Amino acid sequence: MTTADLRAPEKPTVLRRGPSRLRRRESAAAWVLITPFVVLFLLFLVVPIVYSGYLSLFREQLVGGNTFVGLENYTRALTDPSFLSGVARMALFLLIQVPVMLGLSLVFALLLDAGVLYLQKVVRLGIFIPYAVPSVIAALMWGYLYGPDFGPFAQLADKLGTSAPPFLSADWMLFSLMNIVSWEFIGYNMIILYAALRSVPRELFDAAAVDGAGTVRTAWSIKIPAIRPAILLTVIFSVIGSFQLFNEPSILRNLAPNVIGIDYTPNLYAYNLAFINRDSNYAAAIAFILGIVIMVVSYTVQLSAQRKERAAR
C-alpha cells in the first residue's frame, strides 16, 4: 500500500506529461488553423455588430452634434408605424409565400425521387436554374414581365382584348414579389430536399412496398418524416430570407415608386434611414431589432418543430 502509494503519483505524472504535450501540440495546431477564421469572424462580423450596437445608442443630428440617448432609438422603433408595418408586411409575406414555395419544392423533390418524371435531369436542372440567376437580374427580368404597357402579359392581354392584371399595383405588389422570390428559390430548396431524400435508406421503401403502401402513401408516411430535419432547415432559411427581403422590392421600386415606399420592407427602411434620412444611428437600431425579430421567429419555428417531433415519437 505504502510503496504503491509512493510510487503511484510518480507514474501518472510521467504518463500525464506525454499525452499533455501531444495535446498541447495538437491544440496549438488547432489554434493556428482556426486563427484565419477567428480573425475574419471578429473583424467582419463581431466588430461591426458590436459597433452598430454602440452606434444605435446615440443620436447624431445634422446640426447640434452627437448625443448619447440610451435606448431612445429602440423605443422610437417600437412605436414607428413605418417599421412596424414593414415587419407586419414581411410576416404576411412569410405566412403565404414560404408554405407555397416549400410545398412546391417538396412536391418536385418527391416527384424526382420517385422517378416518375420524363427527362429527370432536364427537369431537375430546369427547376434549379433560376437559383443561378442573381436576384437583381431576376427582379429586373420580372419587372419587365410585369410591365403594364410593354410586358408580354400586357401584350398578350391586349391581343385578347382584355387588360393584364395590374401586377405592379398596390394590391398586387406583395404577391408579385412572392412570385419572384418563389421562382428564385423553389429550385434551391428542392435540391436540399431531394438530396435528403436520396440519403433515406432504400430498405424502408422496400419494406413499405411489401406492406402494400403505394407511392403516395410511401411519400407521406415514410419519405416526408424521414427528411424532417432538411425541411426544418429550409423553413428556417426561408424565414430569415423573408424578413431580410431587400433586392427585389428595391428594384421594383424603380418601376412602381409610389407603391413600394421607402419603408416597404424593414431592410429597405433601414437602408433609406441611413442614406436618405442620414440617420444612421436609428438605422442601426432598426437593424438590431430586425435581427432580434428574426431570431425569435426562427427559434419559435425550430422549437415547435422539435416539440412536434417529440410528440410524434
Added chain:
Amino acid sequence: MTRTTTWRRKATGLTAGIAVAALALTACSSGGGGDEATTAAVSQADIDKAMQTPTTLTFWTWVPDIQKEVDLFEKAYPQIKVEVVNVGQGADHYKKMRSALQSGKGAPDVTQIEFQHVQSFALGDNLLDLTPYIPADTKDDYVPWVWKQVLSTDGSKIWSIPQDSGPMGILYRDDIFQAAGVQVPATWDDFATAAQTIHTANPSTYITNLPGNDMGQFTGMMWQIGARPFGWDGDKTVTIDVNSDKAQQLAQYWQDLIQKDLVSVDPDFTDTWYQGLANGKYASWSPAAAWGPVFLQGTAESTSGLWRAAQVPQWEAGGDPVSANWGGSSDAVLKSTKNPIAAAQFALWLNHDPSSTLMMANEQFLFPTTNDTLASPEFADQKSEFYGGQEVNKLFAEISTTVPEDFGWLPFMDYAYSAGQETVGKAIADKGDVVGALKAWQDDLVGYAKQQGFTVK
C-alpha cells in the same frame, strides 16, 4: 431563402452596416479643421504659379463625355491633369460623396452638385468658398437667377460654378393638338380646357402625364406658381412652407385634372413613361425643362418632326411670363482639396470658357448658364428637325430670363424629396387627396427638421 442568398443579403446588410459605421466614426473627427478661407483674393501671380505646377485633380461627375471639355482644359493648361470619375448618378453620387467626405479620404477635388443639393453640402462645411479664387465680376457673365443658386444663403460666398440649368417650358405633339383642334395653351386654365378636348377626341390620349415620383418637377411648378416652400438661414433655422395657399392651389389644380381622368399618373423615367412619350399616350410633356428637348429626341425618335416647344402656361393671363427651373447642376470645389487654386480654376474654366460651355451646350446638350453661350448664334440659331425646324434653344434661352430669382432650398433636399414622394407623390399616383397630402408632407418635414436639431420658422 437559401444559404447563399441569406449570406448574400447579410453581406449587403453588413456592407451597409460598415458604411454606416464609417460615417459615424469619422463624423466626430470632421469638425476640427477650422482653416477658414481668407476672403482676400488670390493674386494672379499665385494663380499663374499654381497653373504651371504639375498637378492632378480628381473630378467626380456623371455628365457623359465630359472628357471632351476636360481635354480642352488640359490643352489650355498642360501641367494640370484631370482625372474624370463617374461614381454614379444623382443619389448614388451623393452617397459616395458623403461617405468619402466623412471618412476624410478619397473625396474628389472638384465635384458635380445639383442646385438643390448645394446647401446640403454647405451645411456639412464641405465646400470651398470660391470668392477669392475667381474674378469678382464673374457673376455678370451668368444668368442672374442661376448665379443665385450657387451662392450661400446670405449671398456672401460662392459655393460652386453653374454648369447647366433647366428653365421650364412645354413640349407638345403638334399633330395631336391640331387633330383635336387645340391651340397651345397660354394659361393653365386653357391647359385644363385643352386637356378635356384632347381626351374627348381620343380617350387613350392624355394631354400630359403627372408623375408621382418626381418632386423635382413638382417643386419647379411650386416655383412657377409663386410658392416659396423652402429656406435656410445658413445656420440652424429652416423655413418649411410646402402647404401654403399657392402650393394648395397648385395641388388642387392637378388633383382636379387627375380625378377627371384628364391626366395620367405614370412614374416618369420608366419604360412605361418612355413608351407613353413615343406612342402618343401623352400629347405633351408639361412642364418640361430645357434639357428635355434633346432627351425627348432620344426617347421618342419615331415621332421626329411632330413635336414643338412652347412657353410654359401661365397662372395669370396677360402678365409678364413667369417660368421656373427644374434640374440643373454646378461644379464645386471641396474644402478638403490640396490644390484649391487649380481646382477652382478648373471648375470655373470648364463652365465659363466659351469653347467649353459651347461644346457642352451643343454636344452634351447641357442647357447653358452663361449669357454669352445663350446668345451665341452657334447655339441659339440651331433649328431642330425633331421640332419641325423650330429654334428650340432660342425659345428656352428666352424662357430662362423669366425665372424668378428668389427660390431657396433646405439643407436636406434628399430627405425633402423622399418625404414628398411618400406623401404628395403617393396621392398623385393613387389619384387621391393631393391637397391633403401637402399637409402630411409639411408635418413630416417639420418633424424631421426638429429631430435633426433645426429650428423651424
